[in-house]
Amino acid sequence: MSSLCKQGQIQQAVDLVAEMELKNLRIGPEVYGELLQGCVYERALHTGRQIHAQIVKKGAIFAMNEYIETKLVIFYAKCDNPEASNSLFRRVRLKNVFSWAAVIGLNCRKGFYQEALLGFKEMQENGLLPDNFVLPNVLKACGGLEWIRIGKVVHGLVVKLGCGGCVFVASSLVDMYGKCGEVEDARKVFDGMPQRNAVAWNSMIVGYVQNGLNEEAIEVFYEMREEGVEPTQVTLSSFLSASANLGALQDGKQGHAIAVICGIEMTTNLGSSLINFYSKVGLIEDAESVFSRMLEKDVVTWNLLISGYVQIGEVDKALNMCHLMRLENLRFDSVTLATLMSAFADMRNLKLGKEGHCYCIRNNLESDVVVVSSIVDMYAKCEKIGCARRVFNSSITKDLILWNTMLAAFAELGHSGEALNLFYQMQLESVPPNVISWNSLILGFLNSGQVNEAKDMFLQMQSLGVQPNLVTWTTLISGLARSGFGYEAILTFQRMQEAGVKPNVVSIIGVLLACINLASLQIGRALHGYLIRHSLYLSIPIATSLVDMYAKCGDRDQAKRVFDMIPDKELPIYNAMISGFALHGQAVEALALYRCLKEEGLKPDNITFTNALYACSHAMMVSEGLELFVDMVSNHNINPSIEHYGCMVSLLSRCGDLDEAFRLISAMPYKPDVQILGSLLAACREHNKIELEEYLSNQLLKLQPDNSGNYVAMSNAYAAAGRWDEVKKVRQLMKERGLRKIPGCSWIQVGEELNVFVAGDKSHPETEEIYTTLALLRMEMSFR
DNA sequence: ATAGGGTTAG
Numbered sequence A: 001m002s003s004l005c006k007q008g009q010i011q012q013a014v015d016l017v018a019e020m021e022l023k024n025l026r027i028g029p030e031v032y033g034e035l036l037q038g039c040v041y042e043r044a045l046h047t048g049r050q051i052h053a054q055i056v057k058k059g060a061i062f063a064m065n066e067y068i069e070t071k072l073v074i075f076y077a078k079c080d081n082p083e084a085s086n087s088l089f090r091r092v093r094l095k096n097v098f099s100w101a102a103v104i105g106l107n108c109r110k111g112f113y114q115e116a117l118l119g120f121k122e123m124q125e126n127g128l129l130p131d132n133f134v135l136p137n138v139l140k141a142c143g144g145l146e147w148i149r150i151g152k153v154v155h156g157l158v159v160k161l162g163c164g165g166c167v168f169v170a171s172s173l174v175d176m177y178g179k180c181g182e183v184e185d186a187r188k189v190f191d192g193m194p195q196r197n198a199v200a201w202n203s204m205i206v207g208y209v210q211n212g213l214n215e216e217a218i219e220v221f222y223e224m225r226e227e228g229v230e231p232t233q234v235t236l237s238s239f240l241s242a243s244a245n246l247g248a249l250q251d252g253k254q255g256h257a258i259a260v261i262c263g264i265e266m267t268t269n270l271g272s273s274l275i276n277f278y279s280k281v282g283l284i285e286d287a288e289s290v291f292s293r294m295l296e297k298d299v300v301t302w303n304l305l306i307s308g309y310v311q312i313g314e315v316d317k318a319l320n321m322c323h324l325m326r327l328e329n330l331r332f333d334s335v336t337l338a339t340l341m342s343a344f345a346d347m348r349n350l351k352l353g354k355e356g357h358c359y360c361i362r363n364n365l366e367s368d369v370v371v372v373s374s375i376v377d378m379y380a381k382c383e384k385i386g387c388a389r390r391v392f393n394s395s396i397t398k399d400l401i402l403w404n405t406m407l408a409a410f411a412e413l414g415h416s417g418e419a420l421n422l423f424y425q426m427q428l429e430s431v432p433p434n435v436i437s438w439n440s441l442i443l444g445f446l447n448s449g450q451v452n453e454a455k456d457m458f459l460q461m462q463s464l465g466v467q468p469n470l471v472t473w474t475t476l477i478s479g480l481a482r483s484g485f486g487y488e489a490i491l492t493f494q495r496m497q498e499a500g501v502k503p504n505v506v507s508i509i510g511v512l513l514a515c516i517n518l519a520s521l522q523i524g525r526a527l528h529g530y531l532i533r534h535s536l537y538l539s540i541p542i543a544t545s546l547v548d549m550y551a552k553c554g555d556r557d558q559a560k561r562v563f564d565m566i567p568d569k570e571l572p573i574y575n576a577m578i579s580g581f582a583l584h585g586q587a588v589e590a591l592a593l594y595r596c597l598k599e600e601g602l603k604p605d606n607i608t609f610t611n612a613l614y615a616c617s618h619a620m621m622v623s624e625g626l627e628l629f630v631d632m633v634s635n636h637n638i639n640p641s642i643e644h645y646g647c648m649v650s651l652l653s654r655c656g657d658l659d660e661a662f663r664l665i666s667a668m669p670y671k672p673d674v675q676i677l678g679s680l681l682a683a684c685r686e687h688n689k690i691e692l693e694e695y696l697s698n699q700l701l702k703l704q705p706d707n708s709g710n711y712v713a714m715s716n717a718y719a720a721a722g723r724w725d726e727v728k729k730v731r732q733l734m735k736e737r738g739l740r741k742i743p744g745c746s747w748i749q750v751g752e753e754l755n756v757f758v759a760g761d762k763s764h765p766e767t768e769e770i771y772t773t774l775a776l777l778r779m780e781m782s783f784r
Numbered sequence B: 001a002t003a004g005g006g007t008t009a010g
Helices: A002-006 A010-022 A029-042 A045-057 A066-078 A082-091 A097-109 A113-125 A134-145 A148-161 A167-179 A183-191 A198-210 A214-226 A233-246 A249-261 A268-280 A284-293 A299-311 A315-327 A334-347 A350-362 A369-381 A385-394 A400-413 A416-428 A435-447 A451-463 A470-482 A486-498 A505-514 A518-533 A540-552 A556-565 A571-583 A587-599 A606-619 A622-635 A642-654 A658-667 A674-684 A690-702 A708-720 A724-736 A745-753 A767-783
Strands: none
Touching (some): A029 A045, A029 A066, A066 A082, A097 A113, A097 A134, A113 A134, A134 A148, A134 A167, A167 A183, A214 A233, A249 A268, A268 A299, A284 A299, A315 A334, A334 A350, A350 A369, A369 A400, A385 A400, A400 A416, A416 A435, A435 A470, A451 A470, A470 A486, A505 A518, A540 A556, A556 A571, A571 A587, A571 A606, A606 A622, A606 A642, A622 A642, A642 A658, A658 A674, A690 A708, A690 A724
């Protein structure tokens, strides 16, 4: 009978005992104990219950026997039946280490870590010492709860009891420290182990991966190989995670090979890890082939392939996978939806986004913060800030990423006040901001034109011990450049390098944006050299920025050379080059390029038309300008912006058709700005329109510009019209508002005649010199 | 005793 139990033939054993009972043979409690043990081996809940019933029928001698009681508790515990196990356990008078171990283990398996630890405490209060079987469970509970203090107390107990040499206990210690984020302590325990099995190695690798120390995980994996310990599924699964996180192509591939060589079974876990690895390193075909060869797939497996498709922008394929997943009777979970919502956010697809949101509501996925973050981000990217805010507010739990998502939404729109409020609010709710929060805050100020506040935040974050990273620096550099502080942007770029932060493509583009005049051409050239040395100059966004930079700095030939070097040109680089030609008064070349891009099958956008119209205005090509305007509205369905109207008004004014220009201003659906009124005013004196000049002059002065660029434009217009009293007034206003001095009037007159609009660099100490130099340069060019 | 997936900033 005993051997039948151990061989896993419990039914035969039960039958044998029944036969013995019929023959009235004497059967002791230990027989039932053995039967129960057999049920434990086989997790035979039903058979065990029948045995339990027989024990009860036989009366107190059996039912109250300590050995049998313990076995029953263990039996129900192992069969994952906490109700029966707990109620029996409560009635046991003499609780021993074995029954305690069973109950604590059960609570642990069910994730009731606090109950497990309470049991552990009670057990000790009853004078029982934990053994090698209880300790791993207790440590697992500490790890699960991340209760490092209790964990350390248990570690002390382990040492006191002399259990440290047990691989089970030591591995659990390694795991516990890893789960609590104390990898260094985990390593200490690991290094102190007299012998290590695969689980010990695995615990160390997993600890590193879960704490983001992927390099260390990979190192330990190779050490394990050198020691000749056979890897398991867990080893390779974790190793592949580390490789995926690092994008370590060679390591991950080797991991796959090792799995094959060692004949490790392709479980869902391991297969999923492989799919994750291949899709993270961009080998989607390999991910697909692993997927197709897997026999069993679960939600995670599907999610990983869906995520792989989303990462490479193949949203249609991702959605198709969702469809197939449903056909397999698998339900989407929060990970599926978070992945999909991020795809919809990238696509700015509000329709799909809303459908996804509804799905989340119907399936209670909104209780997951990660899903909420993805929904908030989707609404924000689809320009539905109100919806984003409502979803954000309705979320009960708010983690750092959710706060950052909302912060980024306000920052993007330049709603700096709301961003700042949120920034305070999160701290009131005990969520300390990280570098990403600060970056968004800074971006919010920059996008609303509050440069000083942005700079102030940059200093504040450092004084609070948050180190700016590459994104922080880049945000600041691009923001300064866009706000007209080019010189300061360049200085900031230099300071970034002094701080030991290496520039990347995005930061180079940012600083190229700052090189907008002759004075910064030298820096622009130096950057171009840097790009060539780092083989980055053929990237399309970089080339576009280079064309833009050279055009603005007056080196139009170099701009054209870079432009010609790019093989498969896209719209932005055409726009940059057209703008360059326009800036240099080469309207014929600009229009030729406009036709060229259409022949290439590209669709001109509003920027293309702004630049092309500007070129026409510059060259006083009225019929071409009108043709463009009509083409834009009727063939390309573009709603003309105020800039488009501005170009047309300027064109008509310069050609002397002031009445038509005025009609256009009255008819356009925008409030006329300084640029538009100014360009009309500038032409009045020459064409003898005294009444209009008087009217415009008064209108213009009422506008009260909000930045010095507009003051300069205003002053230019008055100067061109010869209205020196107004020029003085504008200069006085600028002085009162603490804005920089504008250049001397003597050359503005000439400049205006040449249609020189020099964007003011508010930060360069030699601004006036730059203005003068540029004006002279442009004059030279036009006289050539 | 140990394992796989998702969300935020330039």
